Amino acid sequence: MIKPPETASVTTTRVSCDGARDIPGGAALGHPRVWLEIDEHGYVDCGYCDKRFVLKGGPADGADLSAAPDIAAGSSNTPHP
Template identity: 50%
Template sequence: MTIAAPETKIVDTYKIACDGGEGALGHPRVWLTIPHEEGFVECPYCDCRYEISDNPSHDH
C-alpha cells in the first residue's frame, strides 16, 4: 500500500490557518506564516505544504 503525498495548497496570503481538514481527520488549528524568502511553509501536524501563489523576487 502506498502512502499519498502530502497535499500542496496555493495561497495568496502569508499567514494561513491549517486544521487538517474536516471531522476526525483533522488536527488542532494552527496559524502558519510563510517566510518571504522561502515562499512556502509546511504544517507540523499534517505536513500539508502551503505555497504563496506569486512568490515575489528577493528585492527587499
C-alpha cells in the same frame, strides 16, 4: 506507495491549518488549528499533517518542491488577530 502530502496555493503569507478542511465531520477528525507564516522560501509546511502552503507569485510558485525540505518554522497556535 505513500501518497504525498497535500499542497495548497495561497494568496497570503499567514495561513491556518486544522487538517480537516475537506473532511466530512470537520475539525473533530483533524488536528488543533495552527497559524503558519510563509517566509522568504515562499512556502511553509504544517507540522501536524505536512500540508504544504505555497504563496502564489512567490519564489516557490511553480517550482519542483518534491525534494525541498520541510519548513514548519513560524507555526503558532495563537489565534489570528
